[in-house]
Amino acid sequence: MWQVLAYRDRYQVTDPVYPLGPNVQDGERGDAYAIATRALEAITSTGDNENRPAVRSGPRAMKRGPAVLADARAHAEQVRREADERTRREHAEREHQRATGRVW
Numbered sequence: 001m002w003q004v005l006a007y008r009d010r011y012q013v014t015d016p017v018y019p020l021g022p023n024v025q026d027g028e029r030g031d032a033y034a035i036a037t038r039a040l041e042a043i044t045s046t047g048d049n050e051n052r053p054a055v056r057s058g059p060r061a062m063k064r065g066p067a068v069l070a071d072a073r074a075h076a077e078q079v080r081r082e083a084d085e086r087t088r089r090e091h092a093e094r095e096h097q098r099a100t101g102r103v104w
Contacts, residue, residue: 004043007036 004019011029013021019040024033 003036003039007032 007013007020010032011021013019015021020033020036024030
């Protein structure tokens with residue numbers, strides 16, 4: 001599966017019908033296409049002639065979305081606070097150096 005995702009990402013394939021986009025035979029992309037094709041066949045073959053259940057169309061539910069966003073916001077706030085504190089300390093240190101005459 002990772003080969004298919006990597007191929008789609010690297011070659012910016014957005015086709016919703018053909019997972020690998022147009023067939024490419026030449027060069028490095030042709031080699032990558034062949035590898036991705038084998039990977040796609042491996043994850044989509046059922047091994048018998050049974051019908052596979054229909055895949056739900058449309059976007060999938062984002063159940064973890066709010067939790068992920070909350071974590072990202074908390075991390076961003078922490079990084080912002082640390083940067084502000086670092087800036088405050090550096091400013092205070094520069095002022096102290098100017099006051100004591102240790103400026104280069």
